[in-house]
Amino acid sequence: MSDTPVEEMNFETAMAELEKVLGQLERGDVALDESIALYERGAKLKARCEAKLKEAEEKVAAITLDGEGNPNGLKPVEGL
Structure with a gap:
């Protein structure tokens, strides 16, 4: 496992x-305590x-296009 905090990792x-x-975890060749730590780290990584x-989707959704399909700036995303 990496020592980098999950909160600082990019996607x-x-x-x-x-x-x-x-x-x-799938190989199952780790001790129980290590499996638990791996599972916890995996849950944090999944959430990250x-x-x-979601952050990327929000950025993409905020881009508007003009009549020719060119980016025309950003607009607020509804519901967020």
């Missing part, structure tokens, strides 16, 4: 570490990935 780093954590995806 790609969090996803890569989540895949490593899942691989270790979801938050970063």
Whole structure:
């Protein structure tokens, strides 16, 4: 596991570490205490990935296009 706090990871780093954590858990070759720690880290990584995806979706949704399909600035996203 990385020593980087999950809260500081970008999407790609969090996803890569989540895949490593899942691989270790699926193999089942770790002690129970380590499995619990891996599961907890995996849950945090999953939440971080979801938050970063939502953030990206909000940015994309805020971009408006003009009649020719060119970005025309940002607008507030409804419901947020």
